[in-house]
Amino acid sequence: AQSVTQLGSHVSVSEGALVLLRCNYSSSVPPYLFWYVQYPNQGLQLLLKYTSAATLVKGINGFEAEFKKSETSFHLTKPSAHMSDAAEYFCAVSRSGGSYIPTFGRGTSLIVHP
Amino acid sequence: EAGVAQSPRYKIIEKRQSVAFWCNPISGHATLYWYQQILGQGPKLLIQFQNNGVVDDSQLPKDRFSAERLKGVDSTLKIQPAKLEDSAVYLCASATGLAGGAYEQYFGPGTRLTVT
Numbered sequence: 733a734q735s736v737t738q739l740g741s742h743v744s745v746s747e748g749a750l751v752l753l754r755c756n757y758s759s760s761v762p763p764y765l766f767w768y769v770q771y772p773n774q775g776l777q778l779l780l781k782y783t784s785a786a787t788l789v790k791g792i793n794g795f796e797a798e799f800k801k802s803e804t805s806f807h808l809t810k811p812s813a814h815m816s817d818a819a820e821y822f823c824a825v826s827r828s829g830g831s832y833i834p835t836f837g838r839g840t841s842l843i844v845h846p
Numbered sequence: 847e848a849g850v851a852q853s854p855r856y857k858i859i860e861k862r863q864s865v866a867f868w869c870n871p872i873s874g875h876a877t878l879y880w881y882q883q884i885l886g887q888g889p890k891l892l893i894q895f896q897n898n899g900v901v902d903d904s905q906l907p908k909d910r911f912s913a914e915r916l917k918g919v920d921s922t923l924k925i926q927p928a929k930l931e932d933s934a935v936y937l938c939a940s941a942t943g944l945a946g947g948a949y950e951q952y953f954g955p956g957t958r959l960t961v962t
Contacts, residue, residue, distance in 0.1 A: 736888075764948035775850065775937060775953030776889070783948040822888050826948070833902055834879070834951070836888030 734759040734825050738837035746845050751795075751810040753840045755823030758804060765806045766824040767797055770839075776822060782806060793817070818844045848872065850954035852938050858960045864926040867957045871920070871940030877901075878915055879951060880923050881937040889937055895921065896944055928961045935959070 739754040757763055764783050768776040780791025787799040797808045806823060823837040851870040859865050871878050877896050881889035892911065893903040898918040906913070910929070915921040925932055935956040943949035 741886075768953075773955065775939075775955050776951070777953070778950045781948060781950065824888075833891050833894075833905065836890070838886070838888050 734763065734827060734833075734835050736823050736825050736835055736837035738821075738823050738840050740840055741838065742841045742843060744843040744845065745813045747815055748812050751808070751813045751817065751842065753808040753821050753823075753842065755797075755806045755808065755837060756804055757806060757823070757825045759825055759827055761827045764826045765797075765799060766826075767791065767795070767806075767808050768822045768824060768836075770820040770822065772819075779808070779821075813842075813844050815844050815846065818842055850938055850940055850952050852936075852954035852957055854957060855955065856958050856960075858962065859928055861930055861961050862927040864924065865928055865959060866925075867923045867936050867938075867959075869921045869923070869938030869954060871938070872952055875940035875942050875952070876918075876944055877941040877949070878921050879937075879939040879941075880913055880921070881939065883935045883937055883956070885934070892923070925959075928959075930961050933959055933961045 735758045737756045766781045767779040770776045780789045782789050782799045790796045795810045820839045822839045826834045853868050879894050880892045883889045892906045893913045894901040895915040898915050913923045935958050937956045939951040939953045941949040941951050
């Protein structure tokens with residue numbers, strides 16, 4: 733079985749500060765990992781994904797995430813927060829081959845203060 | 847290209863009534879997903895189609911929920927009869943590749959269901 737844990741339902745940062753959103757996963761097979769962002773009243777949009785290539789993955793809007801197998805983590809970072817980054821962020825895991833169930837974390841709400 | 851379309855955007859019904867949601871995926875996308883997103887939680891997969899076949903429906907409450915994907919294109923999700931705990935946003939997503947791959951899912955705006 734696979735699962736995703738996002739630490740912190742809310743993260744608050746000042747504009748210009750580092751953004752760090754935490755995600756830990758469990759999977760019995762090498763995982764595919766994703767970060768999605770959801771703006772109010774909109775569907776989810778892919779930020780980036782890990783598919784067993786480079787462990788440091790760069791995504792849209794200046795976000796990146798590092799896959800650390802030893803820590804079973806896939807934390808999302810951005811060097812400098814913008815007001816427009818305020819949204820809900822979801823980490824998700826899936827696995828390769830045959831039938832699989834994409835599993836999402838509970839989400840982390842990013843609040844950006846001026 | 848046009849995105850994933852869902853209708854209606856909002857629906858309010860009384861418990862024990864029936865409701866249906868419609869999804870039109872991005873043209874050419876083989877895989878279609880229905881998720882339930884309860885307030886404060888992440889999306890939970892209900893059912894996954896590949897073309898017009900069901901890949902996984904293990905988390906679909908089959909006593910009250912049903913879904914179909916006609917001709918491998920658009921899809922409907924039905925709840926009959928609805929319960930209070932079905933209040934949630936129902937998200938539809940589609941992907942280009944076949945199930946099991948690391949394909950990006952494209953999500954629609956969702957249908958917000960309130961059961962009173």
